Amino acid sequence: MPRLTIDGRPVEVKEGATILEAAGLLGITIPRFCHHPALPPAGSCRMCVVEIEGSPKLATSCSTPAAEGMKVSTSSPAVKAARRDVLEFLLLNHPLDCPICDQAGECSLQDYYMEHSCAKSRFPAELKEPRQKRRLIGPHLVLDNERCVLCTRCVRFCDEVTRTSELFVSGRSDASFIDIREGKALDNGYSLNLADICPVGALTSREFRFRQRAWFLEKTPVTCLGCATGCRAEAHHAGGEIYRMVPAPGAENAWLCDRGRLTYRPLRAGDRLKKGFIKNGYIDLEPAVREAAARLAGEPGAAVLGSPWLSVEDNAALAALARALGTGNYCFSFTAESGIKDGILVNKDPAPNTAGAAEAAPTGGLDLGELNRRIAAGEIKALITEARAAAFIKGRLPDGFKLIVFATNRSEIPAGAYATLPYASYFETPGTFVNYQGRRGVTGPVVPPPEGVPPLAETAAALAAALKGDGA
């Protein structure tokens, strides 16, 4: 456990920790471009240099291990001069197009220039090297080589994290540029992470570009519900609209997959359900609830199927509905193979709450096999569930079967659904989820739901009340 001092303050670190990490423990943030905590060091931008007493050269703090007795300065005149020099070098060929750059406000180059340099340019604009701007390199990303500082974070990410190696540095010297291998598109399931880790506006997200300025965004922690891994994420939003999702700062998941990142998109999609939907037509929520209650009460053997896509609370509300129906035909136990399937984050279990759904009905009820048997045998003629969970019902529904589902978007509605009830997503209402390792996380709300769309639990309670009303 080496002990050292940084800017005169003592700190003890784990064996092998770098000076940059040691400084971090003291709350000293050393500026850096190429360093990223989840990527192997490159040591090439030279922005993170520090002065070590007794050492003639400045050292890169990102790659130099902290050692016993070291005396490090992160702010000596030599260090400050070196940072100014690196910034001057990086800006030589930079287009200085900050007013039209989507990274403005969260750009390391811009921020460091203000903090560490503010020097006037000594380089004539006409000598700048021209480079390619606005190159589409995949379904989610745009590359602007003029703004690139060649930190190679993107290259190392594709080499080390996704191991797909689409990107590489082409050419050499000041003719170097980031290029994509011929015939490849940057579409590896994690490509949007590059928009986050690119320290400048060279790689930007097509989903986010020019839709919102960074400084207007509010940040709310959420759990990603894209699969059973349940990554900790942060939703960035403004004016009631979500603009992007990024990994939560300090989360053990340094990344988010592209699918998870885009889970907010259905919220504002054109097919978002704001009313009930029966057969082929929209209908206000209240009559829809009455109709659904009537069907559930009217058909023999009405059943309730929980959903691993719904929160613990909403599953509990469905369980309460089952009790109100007085039926033993309910199922909240789902089994799914789980575990990280791609070696990075994506889970074999695509549902976020397989573990948590079971909490709604710890005892009694049916398993999925028995539920399916009773449906096929005609013993169950109506069932209420969540849209994606309806896929657990196997085979064709018997004629006259009344399938009632909760859905957020019309595209989710399964074939054969009789009635659909809208509900507020977990970006719009809080929910508890239990990931594949048993970790509980509460998520949302980030933005308000569409007007008139209540949380699922509220509608389920209204259904239960309507049933009691019928019974009374």
Added chain:
Amino acid sequence: MNERTLLRDNVADIAAYFAAGGWRPLKKALSMGRAAVIAEVTASGLRGRGGAGFPTGRKWSFVPQDAQGPRYLVCNADEGEPGAFKDRELLRRNPQAVLEGMAIAGYAIGASLGYIYIRGEFSAEAEFLTAAITAARAKGFLGANILGSGFDFDIHLHRGAGAYICGEETALLSSIEGLRGQPRLKPPFPAVKGLFGAPTVVNNAETLAAVPSILERGAAWYASTGSPDSPGTKLFCVSGAVNRPGVYELPLGVPFRELLETHCGGMKDGRKLKAVLPGGASSPALTAAEAMAVNMDYASLAAAGSMLGSGAVIVIEEGRCMVELLGVLARFYRHESCGQCAPCREGCAWADKLLAGLEAGRGRPSDVETLRSCAAAMTGRTICPLADSLALPALSFISKFRAEFDAHAAGRTCRAAGGGRLA
């Protein structure tokens, strides 16, 4: 002693080399044991001839003794620095000494495979070397169970593809591995994690060629030549305005004056000496007066503010424009920078653009100071010393020949008339 042990005459052929006592040092080494071989080379004081002058025996001793798995020995014959042409000469005239040195070094570090990384442009030498390897193999000096000792050692020839940076030892290793040729962050040093992740020693061809005679005649004999901190002989390749440019094997510590006047026959056509780059295109310049007072060894050249480098001695005559000359260097280093370090990638290019402007009469008075500060900002700030290779000469040129730079910047003319290109 003024004996040549590297550039010997008539030993290019394996039979002649053997007749002159060749390949016996390997046999001796095999009977001594690894540790004794390393101790002998350490005691000889042999230092790396590739540029950095690192003590060779010590470098070998860094290979972990207990490491499992393969180790590699690499002979660096990439020789790409402007003004350097000594390894090529050595490979032509004494290839077996390089191969034998490799086998001895391989034995010392426990490697059973060696690579020669030869500059891509040296195609005739590559063919010649291939034949030399085949001949040594045929005689049982390379291959399995060499001389019945149980030691296996073979050599692959790997041809470069034209990048100067691949002469830097870690870039060279990446290049052999088929990766982009760019220097790696150190540590880990190659002795611990080198080629294909295995412990590796990289030595210059000249360094390795010196090894057989050290084994043959002993460390004390070797150390009796040269100067105390720089034992042995060195290949000096002299270019520029001298009467007899070429490669000279001379004891380290030879006075520059002697090298110039006795060996190279003095300045060409009675021209006057202006400056010297005593250690190749990457070494700081010495003025004529400084050069005439210096001895050609590691310590003396360092004390004079320059370095021995690879032993490429570039002689510059009066009338040669230092701005133009520095422009040639900048163009070269800009072209050859691998581009990963911000100060090197951007700095070499900036220096090149500034110098091109000054040369073309487009300069501004502030350009000289801009150039100086650019060079200062590159010095000691990068992964490998390529940036220093431009920055240090640049700083020396500007401080020692400032008037020429200022004249270009202000008067827009070249005071040092004559022009022409760096030979």
